[in-house]
Amino acid sequence: MxxxxxxxxxxxxxxxxxxxxxxxxxxxxxxxxxxxxxxxxxxxxxxxxxxxxxxxxxxxxxxxxxxxxxxxxxxxxxxxxxxxxxxxxxxxxxxxxxxxxxxxxxxGCVEYDLKASQDEEMLLGEILSESEAARRLNDRVRDGTSDPTAAPRLRELVAVETRARQKALASGVIEALRPFAREIDSTRPDGADFLSVSFLVNEEQDELFLATELSLAHQMGEGFDFRLDGPLPPYSFR
Structure with a gap:
């Protein structure tokens, strides 16, 4: 059977x-x-x-x-x-x-799965505040003085900036937690998430890993949503 x-x-x-x-x-x-x-x-x-x-x-x-x-x-x-x-x-x-x-x-290891997202309005505000090109295009679209290509160009510029910023954010979080993980497995984030990663954590590093993750979430502020699941069996590391 x-x-x-x-x-x-x-x-x-x-x-x-x-x-x-x-x-x-x-x-x-x-x-x-x-x-x-x-x-x-x-x-x-x-x-x-x-x-x-x-x-x-x-x-x-x-x-x-x-x-x-x-x-x-x-x-x-x-x-x-x-x-x-x-x-x-x-x-x-x-x-x-x-x-x-x-x-x-x-x-002696368990798995922790971490997903994170950033408030979209907060992210857009950062881009318009820090990117002169995006801000200039946005102003022209809003006051009606732009040509027909301005809105698509603005959307593309915001998309490029969003990918770059989210990639940097994800990398920063992973690198901050890397010292406490025996192995790391990143997957493509879904929806609004910029981070989807699994950590294989030794029990001796468990408290340091959790404390560091909590500190990162607090440092990044209310505009970020960190969702940690675990401890779990090592599903991502079989």
Missing amino acids: AVHVYSITFKDHPLRLGDLDGVGTPPTRLRTVSAGPLCAVVSDAPDEELPLGQREFGAYEEVQKRLMADGTVLPLTFGYSAPDDEAVRLALEARADEFADRLGKLE
Whole structure:
């Protein structure tokens, strides 16, 4: 029977999973498959396709968080499956060095995800205040003395300035937090965000990381929105 594969750990992990359910309807029972020093947490996969609902993802997250609370965990992608237990065991054997190396690098670490945005009116005000070219174009558009190309040129100039400023802001935040992270994974921000980044933080640096992030948010002021999520299992660093 096909199985869902949740995580990989070392075999000496406590694996306190008895009171947790796996994904599926009805919920499936969690068990482990071992090979050498490694262990995979799995459950039977029903014949029908796994629904991508909140209950399913919640069950997946509960497994990862419980494992993280007791030791090092390498979470696999939500919905990852294998043909059967034997296929899982063979994969653990074939990639033993790779998995053991990754677990070693994740030991004692948690993930923090940070997103940040700046108030759009505040940003536009800064651009018009500090860019003479933008200010001049804006004045001409507002007083009606501009040619038809002025408004598109202003929009393009503001867009260029916005990208440059947001890139600099993102870089500054990442560099300020870099000393407290073992690894960093940046992704393309969504919507109004100028920053979307994940940090792998060792427990010994946890307090310094959190204090520095809070200090940065305060320094940048009310026009900025910092959203920090964590501690989390190392989803971005598997």
